[in-house]
Structure formats: C-alpha cells, structure tokens
Amino acid sequence: MINFELNGQPVQVAADSDTPLLWVIRDHLKLKGSKFGCGMGLCGACSMLVDGESTRTCILPIAAVQGRSITTIEGIGNKNLLSTLQAAWIDASVPQCGYCQSGQLISATALLSKNSNPSDSDIDAGMSGNICRCGTYPNIKKAIKQAAKNMRQDNNSTQAVAYFDPVAAREEVQ
Numbered sequence: 001m002i003n004f005e006l007n008g009q010p011v012q013v014a015a016d017s018d019t020p021l022l023w024v025i026r027d028h029l030k031l032k033g034s035k036f037g038c039g040m041g042l043c044g045a046c047s048m049l050v051d052g053e054s055t056r057t058c059i060l061p062i063a064a065v066q067g068r069s070i071t072t073i074e075g076i077g078n079k080n081l082l083s084t085l086q087a088a089w090i091d092a093s094v095p096q097c098g099y100c101q102s103g104q105l106i107s108a109t110a111l112l113s114k115n116s117n118p119s120d121s122d123i124d125a126g127m128s129g130n131i132c133r134c135g136t137y138p139n140i141k142k143a144i145k146q147a148a149k150n151m152r153q154d155n156n157s158t159q160a161v162a163y164f165d166p167v168a169a170r171e172e173v174q
C-alpha cells in the first residue's frame with residue numbers, strides 16, 4: 001500500500017511500486033485531467049505538483065510519492081471557483097486543442113508560487129519542457145503575466161468566474 005495526499009485528501013492505493021503515478025491517478029483514482037503524451041518525461045502533458053514542484057508523472061514510480069503531497073489539475077480550482085491563473089487563462093483564450101493544457105497550468109502554478117512577478121525569461125525557464133503542438137506559448141505568457149498582476153493586486157489566489165458547461169448547454173438545447 002502506498003499512502004499519499006491527493007488534492008488535500010489522504011489516499012491509499014494498492015499498486016505495483018513501479019507503476020507510474022500518472023496511471024495510478026488516471027486508472028486507479030479516475031482523475032483524467034492529467035494527460036499521457038510522450039511517456040518519457042519530455043512533453044509535460046502529465047505534469048502534477050509533487051510537494052509544490054511541477055513533476056513529470058509518467059516516469060515517476062508510485063513508490064516515490066509515499067507520504068508526499070500531490071496536486072492535479074482537478075485540485076487547483078473547480079468550475080465554480082477557478083484559480084486566478086485559470087481565470088487569466090480563459091481571458092487570454094489560451095487553449096487550442098487543449099491536450100497540453102493541464103500540464104501547462106500545473107507548471108505555471110508552480111512558477112507563480114515561487115515568483116510573483118516573473119519576467120519573460122523567468123516564464124521561459126519555468127515553462128520549459130511543457131510542449132504545445134498548437135503553439136499557444138504567446139498566450140500562455142500573457143495569461144501568466146496577467147495572473148501575476150491580479151495576484152499581486154488583490155493577494156487573493158482564487159476568484160469566482162462564469163463557467164460555460166458544455167454538457168449542461170447541450171442538454172438545454174435537446
């Protein structure tokens with residue numbers, strides 16, 4: 001049994017000790033926001049916060065997270081209360097296909113937790129290794145800078161925003 005904290009809650013998982021954390025989160029614990037891309041630690045799609053550090057979980061064996069704190073994309077906000085970063089992400093219309101985006105948000109969250117006013121080069125360094133096939137990098141930079149500004153102004157890490165729920169919208173028109 002491996003014990004760790006997931007999005008603020010204690011969890012216990014029975015899995016082979018060398019199972020990558022990504023598969024434990026997706027298959028055992030059914031949180032599907034973190035994505036599988038390369039499986040080699042090269043693209044960042046699988047990133048989660050491990051004790052606050054953006055970490056490639058496709059190559060992190062579950063045994064390595066015993067007693068540690070894991071935050072997935074599901075843990076940094078929800079549809080009713082987005083993080084300031086998520087709200088800035090929407091304002092800047094960052095996502096295209098969306099596949100890389102949870103990893104991008106995780107790395108940006110880690111960056112802003114350490115640097116409240118990142119420069120262009122700080123952002124390049126903090127986000128390096130998070131690959132986006134759709135080329136959303138300029139808008140990612142814009143969103144991170146806007147979020148940093150908002151967080152400095154109100155020193156408040158969350159804010160309520162309107163959320164478009166595509167499932168509810170589809171049900172309404174049927």
Ligand code: FES
Binds near residue numbers: 057
């Ligand atoms: S899937 Fe983990 S870094 Fe690409």
Ligand code: FES
Binds near residue numbers: 098135136
């Ligand atoms: S939004 Fe498509 S890969 Fe990044």
